[in-house]
Amino acid sequence: MNFNNKKVLITGASRGIGKATALAFAEKGAQVGINFINNVEEAKKTYAELSGEGHRLFQKDISKKENCQELIEEFVDAYGQLDVLVNNAGISIFHEIDQVDFGxxxxxWENTFQTNLFAAANLCYWAAQAMTKTEGGRIVNVSSRGAFRGEPTKPAYGASKAALNAMSQSLAKKLAPHKIYVGVVAPGFTETEMAAQTLTPTERENLLxxxxxxxxxKPEEVAHAILFLASEGxxxxxxxxxxxxxxSYLRS
Incomplete structure (x- = not known):
């Protein structure tokens, strides 16, 4: 896969799957925009590890809809075009229905959908506006196996990813005539810094x-699938x- 001179924007790219994806695109010749919210230190570390030149940092809270438009516009102003959008940013909140209060x-539900679905939808909208002005492009949305198997301790997370899948397939149909191709990668649990910090030994053993x-x-394995969907061919x-x-989960 060759992404020489392709302009790639990745949300939630300061660590984990986003970071691995940014590194992979840069290694293949792309110029990468790293979107993040607050973790400036981690974002700068990721930026410093990228191969090649021309990469940029974009600090925006995409859960706010006005920031989605600003992010795409700032990216296009910087690079002249947007070739690939990877909607990777997401949040996960424990909210077991038999253990939490209504508040x-x-x-x-509101916060999870705002980031995992609405932000991705808004970014897809503005990315499509930009891509239709050039020669098209690629959008890859990062979902989860939780969209298929259910998430009893985090039902909003599973529901938001299921909705993301449906939206992606709707957009794949609608945007194909514009040469904008939309795909989804649905990882299982991934060995990230967050997993290392939050999983108990028992939880880790159960997952294994x-x-x-x-x-x-491995984050790099998820990144490999993302690059495939974004690639020519x-x-x-x-x-x-x-x-x-x-x-770990097989669907028919």
């Missing part, structure tokens, strides 16, 4: 048992949802 419940590989996905995979979960 916590509604807050979890879910896959016949007896391990979690993958146009006819528009609308596809690629599972990256180590056969």
């Amino acid at each position: 916590h419940w509604t807050n979890a 048992r879910e896959s016949p590989f007896k391990r979690m996905a 993958a146009e006819y995979s528009s609308g596809a949802i690629i599972d990256v979960n180590g056969a």
Whole structure:
């Protein structure tokens, strides 16, 4: 896969899957825009690790809809075009229905959907406006196996990712005539810094048992699937949802 001189914007790119994706695109010759909210130190570290030149940092809270338009416009002002948008940013809030009060419940739903679905939808809108003015482009949305198997402790997370899948496939149909191709990558649990910090030993052991590989996905493995969907030659995979979960959950 060659992304020489392609202009790529990745949300939530300061660490984890976003960081691995930024590194992978840069290694293949792309110029990468790293979007992040607050973690300036981590964003700068990721920026410093990118191969090549011409990369930029974009600090925007995409959960605010006006910032989505500003982010795309600032990116296009900087690079002249947008070739690839990767909607990777997402949040996950525990809100077990039999354990939390109503305020916590509604807050979890509103905040989760605002970032995981509405922000992605808004960015898709403004990205499509930019891409239709050039020669088209690619949009890759990062979902989750939770969209298919259910998330009993975080139902808003699973629901937001299921909605993201449906939106992506709707846009794949609508935007194909404009040469804008939309795909989805649905990872299982991934070995990130966040996982290392939040998982208890028991939780980790249970997760490792879910896959016949007896391990979690590596961020680089998820990034590989993202690059495939964004690559030349993958146009006819528009609308596809690629599972990256180590056969821990198989859907028909």
